[in-house]
Amino acid sequence: MPFLNADALHPLTFPDGTIHRDMVHLARVIDHPNITVGEYSYANDFDPPPPDGWAARLAPYLYPGAPERLRIGRFAQIAHGVRFITASANHAMGGISIYPFAVFDPSTLEAFRDGFAELPDTEVGHDVWIGHGALILPGARIGSGAIIGAGAVVAGEVPPYAIVAGNPARVIRRRFDAGDVARLVEIGWWDWEPARIRAALPALLAGDVAALAAC
Secondary structure, three states, X not given: OOOOOOOOOOOOEOOOOOEOOOEEEXXXXXXXXXXXXOOOOEEEOOOOOOHHHHHHHHOOOOOOOOOOXXXXXXXXXXXXXXXXXXXXXXXXXXXXXXXXXXXXOHHHHHHHXXXXXXXXXEEEOOOXXXXXOOEEOOOOEEOOOOEEOOOOEXXXXXXXXXXXXXXXXXXXXXXXXXXXXXXXXXXXXXXXXXXXXXXXXXXXXXXXXXXXXXX
8 A cells, every 4th residue: 555645545555454534635526626635634533525515525615616615735634524614705885784684596696706706715725624613704815834723714814834723723832943944835845745755754743943954
C-alpha cells in the first residue's frame, strides 16, 4: 500500500485491513462546478452520505452555477458536522422584509438570483484542520496550517498557522512565530511529491522548521 494514495476513495485502512468508510478523500467524491478540492484533503462523518452526496453535506447552499466558489487546498482535514455556509445562503437585506418572496415565483426567480451576482468566494488553505461542528461563513478565508476549533463560527480571515475558536471565532494563539510562518508558507511542503513528504516526516511531526527547509 502506498504511503499516500490520492486515488483511494477511503484514505484510512486499519491494521487488520478494515477500511474506514466514514472517511473519504474529497477530491474523489466531489464533482461540483463550484467546488475545488486539493489532493489528500479528507472529511470524516459518523453518518456519511453516499459518494455523490458529499458536496451537499458540506456546502448545502452552494448550487451548481452559483456566483460564488468554495476552494479547499491540499491535505485539509474536515471533521464530522462541519458546514460551509456559502454566500448563496444570504437573503437580500436592503428592504423592510428579508423574506425571499421572489424565489417562490418562477417569473422572478432569475432576476432575484442575478441580484447576487458578486458574492464572495470561500477559501481554505493547505493543511487546515477544521474541528467537529465548525461553521464556516460566507467569504471566510482560512490560511494554510490553521486549526479551527470544534464548534467555531468562522467569518473573515484566519491567518496562516493560527488556532481559532469560539463564536465568533477568535485567534487563541499562533502555532509559530511570524518568521517561521512566512518560511513555512514559502516552503509549501503540501506541493511536494509523496516520497519527499515521507522523507520529511521527522521534521514535519517535530515542528522543526529549519529541518523541514533542509529537506
